[in-house]
Amino acid sequence: MKILFIGDIVGRPGRKAVRELLPKLVDNYKVEFTIGNAENAAGGLGINPEIAWELLGYGIDILTSGNHIWKHKEINDFLDQEKRLLRPANYPGSSPGKGSVIFESLSGLKIGVINLEGRVFMKNLDDPFRVSLKEIEGFAGKTKIIIVDIHAEATSEKQALGVYLDGKVSAVVGTHTHVQTADDKILPGGTAYITDIGMTGPLDSVIGIKKEVAIEKFLTQRPERFVVAKGGVRIQGVVLEIDPETGKGLSIERFNVALG
Numbered sequence: 001m002k003i004l005f006i007g008d009i010v011g012r013p014g015r016k017a018v019r020e021l022l023p024k025l026v027d028n029y030k031v032e033f034t035i036g037n038a039e040n041a042a043g044g045l046g047i048n049p050e051i052a053w054e055l056l057g058y059g060i061d062i063l064t065s066g067n068h069i070w071k072h073k074e075i076n077d078f079l080d081q082e083k084r085l086l087r088p089a090n091y092p093g094s095s096p097g098k099g100s101v102i103f104e105s106l107s108g109l110k111i112g113v114i115n116l117e118g119r120v121f122m123k124n125l126d127d128p129f130r131v132s133l134k135e136i137e138g139f140a141g142k143t144k145i146i147i148v149d150i151h152a153e154a155t156s157e158k159q160a161l162g163v164y165l166d167g168k169v170s171a172v173v174g175t176h177t178h179v180q181t182a183d184d185k186i187l188p189g190g191t192a193y194i195t196d197i198g199m200t201g202p203l204d205s206v207i208g209i210k211k212e213v214a215i216e217k218f219l220t221q222r223p224e225r226f227v228v229a230k231g232g233v234r235i236q237g238v239v240l241e242i243d244p245e246t247g248k249g250l251s252i253e254r255f256n257v258a259l260g
Contacts, residue, residue, distance in 0.1 A: 001109055001244050002029055003147060005173050006036035006237040007180065009055065010201030010208035011044040011228035017200050017235040017259045018058050025255065026059065029239045033105045035113060036200070036237075037149060037175040038085075039065035044201075044208055044228040046071025049078040052085050062086065062103055064115040066151030066176055067122060088117035088151060089135050090126040100135045102142055109244055110143040114169075116161075118152020118176070128152075129164055136168055144170075144247030147240070151176045155195050162193040170242045170249050173197050178207035180236050184252045192249030198236030198256065205229030233259040 004025060009018060018036065026034065038055055041047045046068045052075075055063060063085045069075065070087075079087055079097025089099020100114040114135045116128040132148065139146055146169040150161050158174040165172055167189025174181070180198025187193050199208055206214035210227045217224040235257050241250040 001033065001105070001145070001242050002031045003033045003035065003111070003171075003240040003242060004029060004031040004237060005147070005149075005197055005240065006034070006060070006235065007196070007198035007200050008037045008040050008175055008178055010040045010178070010199055011042075013228065013230055013233045014199070014201035014208075015041060015051070015054060017233050018055060018060070020259060021235045021257055022059055025235070025257070031239065032107060032109070033103075033111055034060050035062045035064060035147060035149070036060040037065065037151070038063040039068045039151070040201075040208065042072060044226050046075070047085070048072045048074055052078065052082065056084060061105075062101065062113045064113065064149040064151070064175070066117055086113065086115040088115050088125070090116055090128045090131040092126070099131075100138065102139065109145065112139040112143045112146040114146065114148045116148065116150050118150060118154060118157045120152065120154035120157045122153055129161060132161070132165060145242050145244060146170050146247065148172045150174050153177065155181075158195050162187060162191065166191040170247050171240050171252065173238060180254060180256060182254070184238060184254050186249050186252065190246070190248030192240050192242075192252040194238055194252060194254070197238050197254070200235045200237070202229040202231055202233050204232030235259070
């Protein structure tokens with residue numbers, strides 16, 4: 001089966017790219033299931049229920065997130081109500097929502113999705129390595145197709161998790177840095193891997209932010225209001241081919257498509 005995973009969707013430009021380009025990608029690659037990281041979908045920071053519904057309405061089956069998931073307080077109740085929006089599984093157990101889900105595709109195949117957040121240069125959360133094993137154990141006997149989103153800053157942490165989970169999951173894909181990496185591959189145990197699938201939004205920017213705003217922040221070391229850029233909008237991500245019988249990754253292919 002083919003699974004499409006969309007890189008971090010940033011603000012209104014990113015949502016427009018999903019709306020206009022996702023149907024073409026699904027058709028071209030004959031995709032059966034779609035995942036998208038949406039933690040920057042609302043004004044470039046966080047997500048709210050209205051925008052979550054918008055993205056699900058565009059055909060994304062599961063939305064993952066990361067460290068900005070808590071930006072809009074109204075998302076807390078939504079996380080408890082809507083299983084198609086995940087928060088990282090290694091937040092405290094009392095947190096709203098869930099960090100993993102099993103979802104059934106239109107053809108009846110069951111796909112497990114796990115959302116994790118890294119700890120290097122980020123929050124001191126529970127260990128994503130050990131938490132990932134616990135989540136995988138919860139899928140035992142239910143599905144062999146398991147996709148992991150590791151939302152992390154450090155490439156070393158992402159690569160280590162990929163090696164750690166090789167042969168245990170179908171794919172480990174990195175999000176968060178908004179810069180698509182060129183290390184897509186199938187690991188020896190049959191797990192598809194990439195350090196970062198990139199960004200869906202304005203690439204004429206500094207990771208989605210207006211260039212002058214980002215530069216001013218670095219020059220002054222003072223807080224600056226996050227302003228989403230507008231130019232060079234693209235949709236980035238990967239297409240995963242998974243053997244439904246074994247859960248092994250057969251191929252992983254990057255895409256990087258311009259809007260307009």
